[in-house]
Amino acid sequence: MLRVSLEHRFAGASLCVAFEAPTPGVIALFGPSGAGKSSVMNAMAGLLRPDRFRMELDGVALERRHPEYRGIGYVFQDGRLFPHMSVRDNLRYGLRRGGVGPVGFGEAVELLGIGTLLGRRPRHLSGGERQRVAIGRALLSNPRLLLMDEPLSALDQARRDEILPYLARLRSVLSIPIVYASHSLDEVTRLADTLVLMQAGRVVAAGLLTEMAARVDLPLALRDDAGGVLRGVVNSHMPERGLTAISCGADFIWVPQIAAPPGAVVRLRVPAREVILAVENPRGISVTNILPAHVVAMAEDAAGHAALVSLELGGGPLLARVTIDAAERLRLAPGRQVLALIKAMSVDLSE
Amino acid sequence: MLSLRVAARAVGVGLPLAVIVAVVLARGRFPGRFVVNALVHLPLMLPPVVTGWLLLLVFGVEGPVGAWLAARFGVRLAFTEAGAALACGVMIFPLMVRAISLSVEAVDPRLEQAARTLGAHWIDRFLTITLPLAGPGVLAAAVMGYTASLGEFGAVITFAANIPGQTQTLPLAIFSALETPGGEVVAGRLALVSVCLALGGLVLAECLSPRRLK
Numbered sequence: 131m132l133r134v135s136l137e138h139r140f141a142g143a144s145l146c147v148a149f150e151a152p153t154p155g156v157i158a159l160f161g162p163s164g165a166g167k168s169s170v171m172n173a174m175a176g177l178l179r180p181d182r183f184r185m186e187l188d189g190v191a192l193e194r195r196h197p198e199y200r201g202i203g204y205v206f207q208d209g210r211l212f213p214h215m216s217v218r219d220n221l222r223y224g225l226r227r228g229g230v231g232p233v234g235f236g237e238a239v240e241l242l243g244i245g246t247l248l249g250r251r252p253r254h255l256s257g258g259e260r261q262r263v264a265i266g267r268a269l270l271s272n273p274r275l276l277l278m279d280e281p282l283s284a285l286d287q288a289r290r291d292e293i294l295p296y297l298a299r300l301r302s303v304l305s306i307p308i309v310y311a312s313h314s315l316d317e318v319t320r321l322a323d324t325l326v327l328m329q330a331g332r333v334v335a336a337g338l339l340t341e342m343a344a345r346v347d348l349p350l351a352l353r354d355d356a357g358g359v360l361r362g363v364v365n366s367h368m369p370e371r372g373l374t375a376i377s378c379g380a381d382f383i384w385v386p387q388i389a390a391p392p393g394a395v396v397r398l399r400v401p402a403r404e405v406i407l408a409v410e411n412p413r414g415i416s417v418t419n420i421l422p423a424h425v426v427a428m429a430e431d432a433a434g435h436a437a438l439v440s441l442e443l444g445g446g447p448l449l450a451r452v453t454i455d456a457a458e459r460l461r462l463a464p465g466r467q468v469l470a471l472i473k474a475m476s477v478d479l480s481e
Numbered sequence: 482m483l484s485l486r487v488a489a490r491a492v493g494v495g496l497p498l499a500v501i502v503a504v505v506l507a508r509g510r511f512p513g514r515f516v517v518n519a520l521v522h523l524p525l526m527l528p529p530v531v532t533g534w535l536l537l538l539v540f541g542v543e544g545p546v547g548a549w550l551a552a553r554f555g556v557r558l559a560f561t562e563a564g565a566a567l568a569c570g571v572m573i574f575p576l577m578v579r580a581i582s583l584s585v586e587a588v589d590p591r592l593e594q595a596a597r598t599l600g601a602h603w604i605d606r607f608l609t610i611t612l613p614l615a616g617p618g619v620l621a622a623a624v625m626g627y628t629a630s631l632g633e634f635g636a637v638i639t640f641a642a643n644i645p646g647q648t649q650t651l652p653l654a655i656f657s658a659l660e661t662p663g664g665e666v667v668a669g670r671l672a673l674v675s676v677c678l679a680l681g682g683l684v685l686a687e688c689l690s691p692r693r694l695k
Binding site: 175176177197198199200201202203204206208210212213214223224227228267268271 | 595596598
């Protein structure tokens with residue numbers, strides 16, 4: 131368990147934040163720029179000394195320790211590789227000082243795909259390579275907790291897509307808890323287990339990502355890219371139909387065939403605007419997944435055009451966005467049994 | 482030769498101290514910072530003769546520190562080669578501190594923070610991050626200090642006097658030669674040496690400056 135609570139006054143702004151999250155796992159601090167994410171990270175690393183601060187990780191109080199003895203790896207937004215050292219020496223910097231951890235030099239290099247870069251200087255690396263080295267350097271310092279402050283925000287979309295799989299792999303391979311600050315919902319839904327929603331120095335809401343993503347009372351649901359997140363396990367492949375069956379709780383969800391072997395844990399993201407609701411079983415329809423669900427909660431968006439519907443499926447909560455008109459025609463209300471129609475092509479899978 | 486040796490001793494002892502003071506001044510925020518700053522820069526503002534005389538008061542055989550050094554270690558600074566080095570060292574100290582301060586301030590403190598999260602305590606951070614990154618500036622400061630040492634006159638003649646073979650550095654020798662009837666030729670030759678040394682120092686300092694290395 132990670133417990134953090136802090137209060138701090140800056141000139142013209144104040145920060146008052148408290149959250150707790152299960153460990154290991156990825157805890158995402160999500161919010162717009164200026165929400166105070168970096169300040170929380172700096173306080174956790176010990177680089178900022180808030181007026182009031184408590185931090186406890188798995189029963190160990192850390193707030194009184196100096197940053198160098200806190201055992202927290204920090205991946206900065208701007209990488210901060212040491213320019214006068216090679217990639218290899220950068221990686222070894224933490225290794226020499228943090229003691230031998232669960233991740234060895236070779237393993238980290240392989241995990242991050244930076245084997246060919248070891249002899250180079252940081253200024254000869256691309257932005258994506260630099261961030262991978264920075265992650266490796268933090269990882270090798272044998273941290274009890276890894277902080278990542280918008281590690282991808284300085285990169286373009288192509289570079290992000292290049293690094294995200296590495297981060298997803300880190301999450302599944304490591305047992306080190308990770309706190310990940312980001313203002314990108316895409317990154318957060320692909321990586322986080324716990325979501326801490328921040329705005330203007332306060333925590334708006336915190337909880338499991340799967341539950342938070344389907345809530346209609348949070349600003350998240352109003353976003354165009356809002357969507358539910360389900361956890362599933364690869365059940366079987368059907369090569370003759372080009373499909374893979376993922377079991378989510380009691381349900382099966384079919385997706386276009388993937389490479390992951392049966393038994394692999396995956397997360398499925400289903401955009402809210404891609405979910406179709408029906409009250410009776412449709413026939414002669416291209417949709418592959420027709421799943422029974424019941425309505426948990428409903429809300430209208432600010433403009434009054436769309437209804438946000440929080441659903442409970444056999445495999446977890448999901449969010450749907452339909453027109454107000456459709457909601458009235460189907461007489462949607464909390465408790466109503468419906469069918470959620472999800473196109474196989476609309477499901478976004480990640481490790 | 483004597484001049485080169487005196488200047489080397491002045492830089493050798495002065496440089497590490499200058500690095501420490503420069504880092505303290507560049508990074509530290511503490512009460513009394515202004516006093517340290519003023520004290521370091523005093524020799525730059527005072528007439529060198531005054532500096533030499535103050536040194537004589539403090540480090541002279543009768544002075545508090547001088548008497549203690551003599552009694553405790555049997556070391557005498559005033560009117561010796563070591564004294565000439567001390568006078569030079571004090572005179573070039575502000576120059577070196579300024580140059581090093583600038584290059585230490587140019588080192589991104591966020592890199593030091595990063596080193597800190599990786600488990601490096603402050604001496605470790607200083608030796609592995611700050612000093613290597615400020616290195617060219619420190620070298621340039623040493624070269625500049627060395628060259629300036631060679632030319633120091635007022636403080637040396639006041640504190641260490643003008644004893645041929647012991648404390649008679651290059652500028653003092655030129656001065657003596659000029660005082661001697663018919664010594665212009667000797668003075669001219671010495672002046673040429675001194676111009677060459679100064680130019681060499683300036684060129685070397687320029688080559689080492691961080692701007693050029695980037």
